[in-house]
Amino acid sequence: MMKSDAVFHFWFPVLAIVVPLAVIVALTDQFGGLSLQRTVIEMLISIVIVVGLYIFVGNSGIISFGHATFMAIAAYASAWQTCCEMLKPITMSGLPPFLRDQSIPLLPSALVSILLAGGAAFLTGLVLMRLTGLAASISTLAVLFILNVVYSNWDSVTMGSASIVGLPTYVTAWLAFGCALLAIVVAWLYQTSAFGLAIRATREDEVAAAASGISLYWSRLIAFTLSGFVVGLGGVLQAHFLGTVSINNFFLSFTFLALAMLIVGGMGSLAGAVAGVVVVTTIVDLFRRLEAGISVGGGQWSIPAGTQELIIAAFMLLILIFRKNGIMAGREIGLPQHTHREKGLVHG
Amino acid sequence: MLEIRGVSAGYGRLEALKSVDLTVAKGEVVFVVGPNGAGKSTLLKTVSGLMAPSAGTIAFNGETIAGEPPERLCCRGLALVPEGRSIFRTLTVEENLSVAAMIRSDRDAAAADRERVLDLFPILRSRYHGVAGHLSGGEQQQLAIARAILQRPLMMMIDEPSLGLAPLVIDQVYESLRQLNADGLTLLVVEQSTARILDLASRIYVLRNGHVALEGAACDLADGHALEEAYFGYGAGRAAQA
Amino acid sequence: EDPIKIGFAIAESGWLSNYDSAPFKAAVMKIEEINKAGGLLGRQIEYSVMDTKTEQARAATVGAQLVDGGVDMLVVSCDYDFGAPSALAAKQAGKIAFSLCAADPKMGVQGVGPLAFTANSAAQSEGIAIAEYAQKKMNLKTVYVLEDLLIEYNKSACAGFRAGWAAGGGEESILGNDTFKNDDPSIASQITRLKGLATQPDAVFICSVTPGGASAVRQLRAAGIDLPILASTAMVDNYWLNAVPGLKDFYLPAFMSLYGDDPRPEMNAFLESHKARYGEPPVSSYSVLGYSLIEQWAYAVEQAKTTESEAVVAVMNGFKDQPFTAGPTSFTDQLHIQVDRPWLIMKVENDSFRAVEVYRNSFKPDMKLLFRVGQ
Amino acid sequence: MANIVQVLVDAIALGSLYALVALAIGLVFGVMRLINFAQADYITIGAYALVVPTASVTPPLLLGALPAALMIGGVLLVVVVLALATERVAFRPLRNSNPSTLLISSFAVSYFLQNLVMLVHTGRPKSVGIGQGLASAVEIAGVRIPGVQLLTMVVAAGLLVALVLFLKKTPLGIQMRAAAENFQMARLLGMPANRVIALAFAISGLLGGAVSLLLTIQTGTLDLRMGLMPVVYAFFATVIGGMGSLPGAALGGFLVGVASVLLQTYLPPDLRPFRDAGVFTLVILILLVRPQGLIVTSAAKERV
Amino acid sequence: MSRSSKERLEARGVAVAFGGIRALSGVDLSLKRGEILGLIGPNGAGKTTMVNVLSGFQRPTSGAIRLDDIDVSRLSARKIAQAGVARSFQAARLFRAMTVEQNLSVAAIGAGLARRPARERALGILDWMGLAGKADLRCDSLSYGDERRVSIARALALEPSFALLDEPASGMNDAECEALMELIARLPERFGCGVLLIEHNMKVIMGVCERIHVLDGGQSLAEGSPADIQMNPVVRRAYLGEKASDRTLAI
Ligand SMILES: Nc1ncnc2c1ncn2[C@@H]1O[C@H](COP(=O)(O)OP(=O)(O)OP(=O)(O)O)[C@@H](O)[C@H]1O
């Protein structure tokens, strides 16, 4: 096999995800309306977040409810650094002076925020990754609640449960795309690395992995930290897309939605993570438009307000029932002959 | 008692059984042997109702049963000891046995049967209140067989009874199968190795790649050559014609 | 001539829709009245509505879409958190954003920006008003404060209450503070603490909203605590009174009475026209704020003779006790929220709210209190 | 002294409520590896069944207008039917799926039900005044016990004992545990396994209905999210108590309830808003010390 | 523990009790590098428990495990694996959603290799075992026999000093057993490791073991050469059965 051929093979699953995304971004950027463009940006940010979530959840098989925590940490950190110079001394009087009285340029502040999210994930993981299975999941849920309680009542720094409003909104479609690309590449490099292989083994069988000399703790801690960084990036993007940061946006419903996207797509593969986001976003947007009303043959037609949520819930259930392992069923998009072999049709 | 005609079954696109014919008469002990992946377990799963056949008919005691749910078949007197034991790991040994006896209405006889299997497998008595999941591999296998005996079926299907059993215990199991058969139980047994089966079997089927490669009375196959040929496929063509 | 366009970026679904819908209907009513009377600056007013679905991201998107569609003014959700994203979109296009009933001063100059207004009073003002009323008119000397941590509105109302009470009766007359969460199934330990006080207070102030507030009142009464209960405006509606049949001695400040006993004739007139237009009284007294919102803006436009934001804002910033249906209204170039508009004090009697009297607070919250700095 | 006793009573009362919910969560988890978030909506819908389904904020009573026995029966029936319906429609087809898929499917069911209630009743909280008499407190030796809390304690303790006996001693209970563990094998042994599993859901519905009533009597209010926090607490309770152990679930429920009340009571005022952070930290600490939970049944320990 | 090859793996007076059940009581067992030791005994004799103890999955209630005279009883399963003791399981326990090559690579990574060298080692072992063609198959599509072979291969990918194999031949037919015997017999020479082999299939045990240790009821019953064990009346009574030699044991 030629070298470049091997490289192409290695990167093909990533290309198969990224190229269609790029096409979507280019098309909507050129031809889409405001609402569609914003939906696409939201989708790309969700990809960053869900891919970040996937790095841990998908590879380790442990559901984490705690990742919104790291997003919140990054988003708030970014808000403290970049938001509303005039308002900060009043509403966030508890901030240390170097933050309270000045703004920090966007790029360094984003990097610092992401580092903070990753660091928080590392520290959390240091404690929690001794746990496995359900205990680990529940403890991440506890972390989510703890952060929520702390941030919604630490009034002088976080403005409590009120939104911090007025962050610079610099997130464009192409920036979001670039970040999604980065997240996907990071996830791919990780999952194909030795660390990725090791943690996938622990997902399949913890006992056999231990017998193979794999440390459950360290492999999970690495994944947890890395995914903390990536969702931190997602948090920063979301903050600077909406222009507002609110702790309530990083709580249960958000967590459930992100997990739902991951699992609908199939949590066992990177392609699944992305597919889940794309499919769920599309369905939501479609029914949102139907609810707002479309013109059919001259007349206005719409579904009753509030039915959108019902339909989306039913839709997700149907996907889960008919594709138990999600849309991609844990597989990456490989080159044709590759998928053939992987499916194991050639029987021994 | 059991009549299987042209039954096919599979997993998704993979067809594991291809038009299999097989009959078991009342009181017979029929063995099914064959290499890994031949479809032996699939055959038992299909008969017991765990899988629906994609074609063909299955009749038990003269009534067609294809497509009936396993709980109904169980009530008709068909028991299966599936591959991989399938004991209830979180239940105690006692509860595992109780569950099997629950469908029986003859309580006294069930209690007597329970004593009988505990005598047959004394290790189960000593682990009676222990959790079944903690048993050793062979002990679990014994529990699975004991449970099927307790069901007091008309016909018992066992998938690889000797799996994980010590040689001595295999002897006991085969001995008790012989006794049960003598008491009127019909048996359909899947085995991996042909070494032990000849003196218990009434008839033997060799399954290969989802086909019946050879079928015959045990005494006809006693020299073992035809059996081995069919088994390993040296003369697959010839055997199929036979 | 081209019509004037008003956009509504409000919640038509999700929990916030319950708060947005009543003032929205009243706002529409006012627009219709203006149109019937010949329009504004001789132009008819057109309005369009888009649903934020009670999501911040949606709120930002529909705000941008409405502004993109060329509205002259954007009406945004009742709540600061969900109104602000739309208001920011308006700000970027240089348009006025007017919140139906945000009670947070950040929906204004220091938060969203100089083009943002809200039709409501600051939550602190409610707390101050009921505190002063209780001291001066009800002659209560000591109080115990129960704070629901669910939303900032509660915290602000409590902050206002404490400041107002301390101003009149001294810090020490607040015998204690306790907190609870709106969704706590039980406040038994809070009750135990209250009952364990060395001296029982003269009243309890609860800054909360339904359902948690209603549940707290029920549990207080069930525990045999018959003290007067003071509360904030959000608890004004009758519907939760089922939870505490026979409730007595319950007071709060409100915008207006929906039951025809408001001492102010303009409120009753509003009530009548609402019944005429929709066949029923408003479901919530917040309704009048939406009506008054359009009234205030239209008045400013008329004065400015243009819909240009800067000119209109200049007029509005000059309002000083300008009489509108909702009450005297003041804005300055620093404050785009009311801090001492008179309140209608109401109490519960025969399982319904009854108007008592109109009360205007004398203690005005300063900026520190409004933004709860150092609280 | 009386004060400490009072605090303990408060704590145990809240703990019992969480224990009741935890029993339901634990039971269904036991049979299906499903952490059923829709339990929250069973509770909510049971409570909403008390009033006529309408958008009005002051709806007339429906089941709530019936005499007590009928009302209780009616609410329990509604929730049991609901639980069975969700089992049949959503969870049965997903049997054998991995726990994460099941969990997400229960989110979907929950989301569906919540929005259904919202569509019918609107999102505005409502109120019902049932059980006013029960809600008021009795004083025993200076200790105040609201009737409904006493009832909660009794019901929780009674149901715990009943359920444990049912699962350990009755044939149906043993069958349920068997079917929970190995569905196919249970069928092979002649059990109507689908019905047996559905029974577990019916019981969880029964528990849900009981919680609906107790909660409504306590708070007098109906809200879309009224079931959520109890279920979240129960969720923690089941795990720290030891998954698969009903006494563990109940114990966990007590612990979170007690911790919550004690923190509320003894934290200094400035820290009281952070009460729940304390409770959840405690959850994490317990898990770190006992990852399998407080009560580990020997069956839960898997051998290699 | 460092990874240099060890010469001897020993159990000294190992006892394991589960509540009242004494799965092992005071068993001594020693495995040298390069030898194949059979471990047989009736069901429930404690064989799997012994492997669990040796591989760190079960703390002994008393007694010690020594690797070249270093006490490793307190080490975790992972550390012991890294120190050179590999095991297979009674059920294959493969990483089912991964390919065969990845299964082996995981063990190589566990032994400290990077991704690329791990793959090379994995492919080398697969090649040696005649499984090269299956390197890229997912394990959930393997036949039963291949599954068992891969699980052995995975243990070997640790390049262990000692390989503990728990009933590798169960569920295999006669021909497959024979292939497996051949494979096991070649392990010491190829990997330089000692092999502890648990089997109920006497053909396999008698065919490849140099020494056999018999457990019964958690206690050592006998140890010796295959011929000795076969003729040992105690072993025959407890385990093999009286009819044993005429059928199963034919070598
Ligand atoms: N659950 C399954 N999904 C997909 N394919 C399966 C499944 N179970 C068995 N197969 C395939 O069906 C074929 C027949 O399998 P079956 O288990 O019936 O064989 P068998 O004769 O019992 O083999 P063994 O001796 O290994 O038990 C094999 O190719 C096997 O890989």
Ligand SMILES: Nc1ncnc2c1ncn2[C@@H]1O[C@H](COP(=O)(O)OP(=O)(O)OP(=O)(O)O)[C@@H](O)[C@H]1O
């Ligand atoms: N975790 C446990 N709890 C209780 N008893 C146990 C546990 N693990 C093993 N045992 C008991 O210890 C004994 C030894 O079990 P072990 O699995 O070592 O036997 P074995 O020799 O491997 O048997 P087999 O040949 O059947 O696999 C068995 O009787 C078993 O019931």
Ligand SMILES: [Mg+2]
């Ligand atoms: Mg088989």
Ligand SMILES: [Mg+2]
């Ligand atoms: Mg064993």
